[in-house]
Amino acid sequence: MxxxxxxxxxxxxxxxxxxxxxxxxxxxxxxxxxxxxxxxxxxxxxxxxxxxxxxxxxxxxxxxxxxxxxxxxxxxxxQCAPVTIEAGCLVKQDRKYMRLLAKRYNLIHCDIKAEIDHLSSLLTANGVDRIPLFIYKEYLERHLDGYSVSYEPSPQHHLHPSGS
Known part of the structure; x- marks a missing residue:
């Protein structure tokens, strides 16, 4: 009470x-x-x-x-989960993670950054307004692996679709 x-x-x-x-x-x-x-x-x-x-x-x-x-x-x-576009920007600022992606996928930084922007726009277009960073990174790695990733909000990952 x-x-x-x-x-x-x-x-x-x-x-x-x-x-x-x-x-x-x-x-x-x-x-x-x-x-x-x-x-x-x-x-x-x-x-x-x-x-x-x-x-x-x-x-x-x-x-x-x-x-x-x-x-x-x-x-x-x-509010704990950043806006999807912000999540992409935060991943771009994580230099250690960017170096890891560059080595793992044999890509240069500008290509990784372009893929991050592409992923952010895909997520936003599919109604994912906010996303925790660790899930964003999972989606990014699947995206870089070339898998066809379903970008639907997943309740077990606590994604927050826009409008809620």
């Missing part, structure tokens, strides 16, 4: 109208429910009635916060 409980001004004003001996147990029950999700069972019936009226609001806010947290996490995860 929530780390810091939210307590509306209207709630405070309404609780202030209750007898003094009911106020603090109700406030504690509301805060406990917001932080841990456990309901108090020893409330006075009037305090329990007020709590039951506030509970749907607390639940709705918790659900909205959960959805918002998931959206933020998904967005952060999405």
């Amino acid at each position: 929530k780390r810091t409980p939210k307590f509306d001004k209207a709630w405070s004003e309404s609780i202030a109208m209750l007898p003094a001996e009911l106020q603090q147990p109700l406030v504690n029950a509301i805060k406990e429910y917001q932080t841990t999700g456990t309901e108090s069972t020893d409330l006075h019936p009037i305090a329990q009635c007020v709590f039951n009226l506030l509970k749907p609001v607390i639940d709705r806010r918790a659900k909205a916060a959960s959805y918002q947290r998931r959206r933020r996490e998904a967005k952060a995860e999405m």
Whole structure:
């Protein structure tokens, strides 16, 4: 649930109208429910009635916060993978990897860079908007091997097609 409980001004004003001996147990029950999700069972019936009226609001806010947290996490995860064109640029800047490709495929750097640009355009044309570098390198090596590579987004590799 929530780390810091939210307590509306209207709630405070309404609780202030209750007898003094009911106020603090109700406030504690509301805060406990917001932080841990456990309901108090020893409330006075009037305090329990007020709590039951506030509970749907607390639940709705918790659900909205959960959805918002998931959206933020998904967005952060999405941003971990660079844009496909950027992935190509990052591979071009990896001199050690470029030398390895030059030796392995007997190509000069400008040819490798041209193939990287070609691969980036193929991936983008096939809807791959973001791609982790290690998967980009796998596709590049398959591409340089001359295999006909399917550039469809693969869920096991966490590719992110555009539009999601």
